[in-house]
Amino acid sequence: MALDGLGHTYPGARRPVLADLSLSVPVGQHIAVVGRSGCGKSTLLSLIAGLTEPTTGTVSVLDEHRPGRRLEHCALMPQGDSLLPWMTLLDNVAISLRNQRVRRRVARAEAQHLLDRLGLGAWSGARPSALSAGMRQRAALARALIARKPVLLADEPLGALDAITRADVQQWLRETLAGTPATLVMVTHDVDEALLLAERVVLLARHEADAPARVVSTWPGWFGDDRPREALLGDEGFAATRQDILRALARESHLADGGAAP
């Protein structure tokens, strides 16, 4: 995936949200994007997926520039679950495979397996409205994963989960994604999650209030390190990187609010 000089201004907006953003993501690499609220992270995912066209620069996904074709390569998990309210949870997940012409029985069996693993097996016949936000978000994650697209774009995929479930799903995702060739671009506000699930963490920020956001720093992540989640969280290097990212986030927030660098 290659982003080259990417910029975007929403119609009617006074200034661009993003400007001059260049990033190259090799096939199979995991990137986590962090940054304060409103800096343009969701916009970035939308630009990659081809749902929004950049006002400047180019995006290519698996060497494909055309927006519709980019979208075909991507499983997009937007903020909010976007489950279809009239379908059961099972069919909401199975629909990803049905869209690829997988037989209904096979698609449903695979969907049930994934729902079981995400602790939702008993709810497969329920409609989304009967479930909590965290349960719906896990179902949306299942729907994105089951599609087995080469690129997974996930916007705060675990943001609605309670702490214990989130830790469990993080560990499961580390194991599950390690066995797939998928490229991941994930937006998260959780720095530990970014370091656990990505090989590279990218900070998107504005240099000053009212300026467009750019990539201002990157750090290596710990995806691919086989140690369990708990061991990594206690690792000195991991903790030092976490501190470094949190300091950078605080500094950039201060600048974006119009203050001088602390």
Ligand SMILES: Nc1ncnc2c1ncn2[C@@H]1O[C@H](COP(=O)(O)OP(=O)(O)OP(=O)(O)O)[C@@H](O)[C@H]1O
């Ligand atoms: N469709 C739109 N039309 C006009 N402005 C928009 C649109 N979508 C987003 N914006 C603006 O673009 C900026 C970036 O929004 P975006 O949702 O990409 O930020 P974000 O970093 O993902 O925020 P959060 O972390 O809160 O989800 C915001 O100022 C927002 O108001």
